[in-house]
Amino acid sequence: MKSKILLVLSREYSSRVKKKSFILMTILAPILFAGFFVFVGWMSAKKDTTEKTIAVIDDTNLFQSSLTDTDILKYEFIKDKSVDDIKSTFEKDNYYAVLYISKSVTDGSNGVIMYSTKKTSLSVQSSIERVIEKRLFNDKLNAQGIDKNLIEAAKTNINIRTIEWGEEGQEKESSSEVATALAFGCGFLIFMFVLMYGVMVMRGIIEEKSSRIVEVIVSSVKPFQLMMGKIIGIALVGLTQFAIWIALTLILVVGAKAIFMPELKMNPDQAVVAQNIMEHNSQMSADATTMMASANNMGEMQQILESLYNINWGLIIFAFFFFFIGGYLLYAAIFAIVGAAVDNETDTQQFMFPIMIPLYVGFYAMFNVVQNPDTAMADWFSIIPFTSPIVMLGRIPFGVPVWQLVLSMVLLVITFIGATWFAGRIYRTGILMYGKKPSYKELWKWFKY
Amino acid sequence: MGIFKAENIVKNYANHRALDNVSIEIPENTVYGLLGPNGAGKTTFIRIINQITAPDSGKLYFKGRELKPEDIHSIGYLPEERGLYKKMKVGEQAVYLARLKGLSKHDAMKKLKYWFEKFEITAWWDKKVEELSKGMAQKVQFIVTILHEPELLIFDEPFSGFDPINANLLKREILELRDRGATVIFSTHNMGSVEEVCDHITLINKSKNILSGEINDVKNRFKTDEYKFLLKSKVEDLSFLPANEYKIIDTKDLRHDCQEILIKSLEPKGKNQLIKLMSGHSEIISFNELIPSMNDIFINVVEKSNKN
Numbered sequence: 146m147k148s149k150i151l152l153v154l155s156r157e158y159s160s161r162v163k164k165k166s167f168i169l170m171t172i173l174a175p176i177l178f179a180g181f182f183v184f185v186g187w188m189s190a191k192k193d194t195t196e197k198t199i200a201v202i203d204d205t206n207l208f209q210s211s212l213t214d215t216d217i218l219k220y221e222f223i224k225d226k227s228v229d230d231i232k233s234t235f236e237k238d239n240y241y242a243v244l245y246i247s248k249s250v251t252d253g254s255n256g257v258i259m260y261s262t263k264k265t266s267l268s269v270q271s272s273i274e275r276v277i278e279k280r281l282f283n284d285k286l287n288a289q290g291i292d293k294n295l296i297e298a299a300k301t302n303i304n305i306r307t308i309e310w311g312e313e314g315q316e317k318e319s320s321s322e323v324a325t326a327l328a329f330g331c332g333f334l335i336f337m338f339v340l341m342y343g344v345m346v347m348r349g350i351i352e353e354k355s356s357r358i359v360e361v362i363v364s365s366v367k368p369f370q371l372m373m374g375k376i377i378g379i380a381l382v383g384l385t386q387f388a389i390w391i392a393l394t395l396i397l398v399v400g401a402k403a404i405f406m407p408e409l410k411m412n413p414d415q416a417v418v419a420q421n422i423m424e425h426n427s428q429m430s431a432d433a434t435t436m437m438a439s440a441n442n443m444g445e446m447q448q449i450l451e452s453l454y455n456i457n458w459g460l461i462i463f464a465f466f467f468f469f470i471g472g473y474l475l476y477a478a479i480f481a482i483v484g485a486a487v488d489n490e491t492d493t494q495q496f497m498f499p500i501m502i503p504l505y506v507g508f509y510a511m512f513n514v515v516q517n518p519d520t521a522m523a524d525w526f527s528i529i530p531f532t533s534p535i536v537m538l539g540r541i542p543f544g545v546p547v548w549q550l551v552l553s554m555v556l557l558v559i560t561f562i563g564a565t566w567f568a569g570r571i572y573r574t575g576i577l578m579y580g581k582k583p584s585y586k587e588l589w590k591w592f593k594y
Numbered sequence: 595m596g597i598f599k600a601e602n603i604v605k606n607y608a609n610h611r612a613l614d615n616v617s618i619e620i621p622e623n624t625v626y627g628l629l630g631p632n633g634a635g636k637t638t639f640i641r642i643i644n645q646i647t648a649p650d651s652g653k654l655y656f657k658g659r660e661l662k663p664e665d666i667h668s669i670g671y672l673p674e675e676r677g678l679y680k681k682m683k684v685g686e687q688a689v690y691l692a693r694l695k696g697l698s699k700h701d702a703m704k705k706l707k708y709w710f711e712k713f714e715i716t717a718w719w720d721k722k723v724e725e726l727s728k729g730m731a732q733k734v735q736f737i738v739t740i741l742h743e744p745e746l747l748i749f750d751e752p753f754s755g756f757d758p759i760n761a762n763l764l765k766r767e768i769l770e771l772r773d774r775g776a777t778v779i780f781s782t783h784n785m786g787s788v789e790e791v792c793d794h795i796t797l798i799n800k801s802k803n804i805l806s807g808e809i810n811d812v813k814n815r816f817k818t819d820e821y822k823f824l825l826k827s828k829v830e831d832l833s834f835l836p837a838n839e840y841k842i843i844d845t846k847d848l849r850h851d852c853q854e855i856l857i858k859s860l861e862p863k864g865k866n867q868l869i870k871l872m873s874g875h876s877e878i879i880s881f882n883e884l885i886p887s888m889n890d891i892f893i894n895v896v897e898k899s900n901k902n
Contacts, residue, residue: 149694156690160682357677361735364644364671365694577646579675590608 149366153374154381157349161382171389178390179397197241197269200231204248211280218269220244228260235262244273251281324542325515327456331465331538332511334387339472339534340504342383343480347493349375350484350576359576368573373565376477380470456542464541467554472534475561476500478568482588485568485575492582507532511539518543528553530560567592597622597777598643598746603652605638612638613649614801620746620779620794625772627792627809628781629888631896634798636781637674640748643779644671656746667696670744674751674781676735678723685719688738695742702741709737728755736764740771747771748779753787765791785889795888797895804899809888816891819859820884821868826877828853834871852879 161167198219201212212220221240223231231243242261250256257277259265286293350372353359362371483496510532514523518540527537527545533553537545574591575583583591596619605613612635620626630636641647642654645666654661656668678687685706692702710716713733723731732755740747749768753761768791772778780792788795788809795812797805805812820843828851832842835857844856853876859868869881886894 152690152693160679352679356680357675358679360646360673360675361671361677361691361738362694363646364669364673365666365691368646573647577641593608 150374154378157378175393200243203246327542328515328539343476346477347480347484369569468534471557478564485572503531507535514539530557599655601653603649624793625778627788627795630798635801670739670747672739680724691738750781816886822882823855824879825853
């Protein structure tokens with residue numbers, strides 16, 4: 146009898162894994178995923194690098210020393226000409242824009258105007274703004290007789306380190322950013338997989354019903370064996386796809402990074418800003434600034450790495466697979482009921498709705514939970530079986546009391562066993578029923594047969 | 595001793611009783627017709643034999659002992675609602691279904707090869723089911739049903755979807771299976787095919803077994819003692835037949851002075867006396883005893899039981 150489940154299971158598995166759409170989806174998804182990352186990276190790395198010349202009419206005569214040329218931005222200070230004069234020769238002189246700084250710039254924000262024949266880029270605009278602001282800031286400090294060094298010394302860059310106290314009082318470096326990303330990623334994956342593969346179970350059952358093969362099969366296997374074979378076979382399809390995705394994504398991301406982004410470059414805008422800052426920090430040597438900045442970066446990176454290292458990976462991986470399988474089994478059983486109840490996919494809407502509600506509630510609760518992992522709502526949703534697979538994964542990276550985790554797992558197991566038993570009873574009647582779509586009352590009757 | 599016996603089977607669904615105290619004994623090595631109007635409970639009974647559903651009460655015996663779950667390997671079932679996985683290849687699917695019936699992969703392949711050759715469908719092995727016509731798929735289904743050489747075969751409306759040539763092929767196969775020792779349960783509405791292939795019948799109506807028996811016995815039971823003569827020359831006066839023994843139902847004059855007479859015998863004195871009496875007055879071209887067809891019996895019995 147056991148070997149029959151195995152037979153059903155292997156048919157369900159191999160017929161799906163051999164499908165063209167599965168192979169295509171399994172290979173294409175990571176490529177699209179990796180492609181997306183690479184594209185984003187490429188987009189941010191490859192900003193506008195064409196040289197732009199900006200004509201500056203500076204009524205204040207203050208900024209010639211501040212607005213110095215960079216790799217991309219060249220400034221041409223023009224005396225004895227009005228904006229209108231330049232306007233007529235704008236195209237010929239091949240200016241990118243005309244910057245007009247009026248005398249009123251020192252006491253208001255409206256003293257600077259940029260003219261151009263096209264929309265000027267936001268990054269150019271903001272880098273100029275920063276230079277002018279900095280210059281005015283320093284001048285005003287001087288006017289008040291305040292030492293700039295004093296101000297610089299007063300500035301402190303704060304980056305909160307978070308350290309968790311363990312049970313035995315040991316200290317662990319933690320990072321809520323890392324935990325949030327991890328929590329969200331795991332919760333989302335579980336939501337997606339439960340939905341995708343749950344629907345696959347439902348489709349498979351509808352296919353057997355509508356092709357009328359089901360009665361032939363249940364004369365050889367018990368309906369419950371057929372249902373379980375299908376559910377487990379599809380779970381294995383899911384795990385296979387998941388494993389391939391992880392492997393391919395890693396290979397592709399690493400490979401693509403190596404090819405397209407050999408080193409992490411600072412993008413031009415940051416370069417401009419950094420340069421400008423350096424120039425105006427005359428008191429502080431350029432070297433010192435970069436050193437401090439990189440020291441800061443290093444500290445942050447190290448913190449992230451250390452907190453990655455400190456995350457309880459064993460627990461997360463265990464919980465991920467436990468809640469993925471548990472959640473899948475629970476929802477697959479419910480999807481199996483829907484499949485057994487209807488003859489064709491268009492009739493599923495009515496029954497899909499009540500299934501989707503707890504799934505989506507779990508999904509949205511997870512969004513909230515990753516931001517506020519210690520609320521009563523988080524506790525409840527991560528214990529109630531219908532939302533726990535998604536929400537608990539959103540909590541685990543932040544740490545969950547052991548009793549809650551155990552309670553949640555036990556409840557999930559009890560619920561999926563109950564749901565499977567319940568589904569099995571409806572299934573064995575439903576698969577042999579053709580014709581009109583049953584009501585919930587009829588489903589209840591089937592259950593009682 | 596029957597190969598299969600059902601005793602007092604009761605099966606209730608939520609608002610109706612599908613089988614009400616049905617008892618049937620199926621003799622070994624026969625073709626057993628399971629007849630009845632739509633919704634009578636035939637399919638429920640067949641599903642109970644196949645252990646797809648369980649009866650609420652009653653006992654089932656297979657080969658003299660109680661029916662066991664393993665017995666499904668000795669039963670082959672071709673349901674009325676039948677189909678195959680559309681996206682699966684014919685051969686692969688046949689092997690799968692055979693293995694579900696307990697055959698090893700090797701045995702399944704060997705037997706399938708034999709049957710595919712016999713039915714001349716070897717070329718379909720690697721085709722997907724969706725590429726086959728309905729009749730072609732039915733052939734594959736038939737092979738899968740009988741492949742594990744079950745002792746008990748159940749065919750529910752086997753001829754639906756077959757053209758006359760293939761239906762005939764199927765009929766021959768069914769009879770051959772019986773001759774080789776199998777027992778066949780044959781459920782249908784087609785009374786013509788019942789007369790052709792069935793040895794025994796049971797008629798189920800409104801969840802009850804209303805008629806069971808060997809097919810000739812059943813027919814004899816519904817005999818009306820009516821006889822039809824075709825005479826060479828017309829007999830004007832039929833008063834030589836005693837009125838208390840015979841009733842003239844109908845006379846019909848035919849061409850060339852021939853005559854057809856329908857007579858009901860009121861006292862079962864046998865055909866020979868009637869023939870003797872008649873032959874003294876005219877030459878008899880043909881003489882028939884009117885035996886009711888299964889179709890007539892079906893309609894007659896079902897209508898009668900509906901009235902009660």
